[in-house]
Amino acid sequence: MGEIAKLFWADGAQAVRLPEGWRLESEAVQVRREGNAVILEPMLGTWDWLQARVQPLDDDVQAALDEEVPEQVRSASDLPG
Incomplete structure (x- = not known):
């Protein structure tokens, strides 16, 4: 059995205080049940x-995920309005 994490409320949302050894190196997490x-x-x-x-991914999808796409630079005249 693992360690115990505390549940608490912050700004109207339930949160979990992870013990030191369980902390994640990320600013966001994917949550699922x-x-x-x-x-x-x-x-x-x-x-x-x-x-x-x-898994497994189709070859076309894998190629699209692996492709490095350069950042688009747009001028103010390209913006709507």
Whole structure:
């Protein structure tokens, strides 16, 4: 059995205080339920979490995920309005 984490309320939302050894290196987590369990998975700024959930990926989807897309630079004249 693992350690015990405390539940508390902050700004109207329920929160979990994770013990030191369980803290995540992420600013956000993906939350899902499996039966009675609540699963927290770190959002790492990559699509790795999606790949882990929907394996195997089609070759076209994998190529799109692996593709490095340059940042678009737009001028003010490109903006609507």
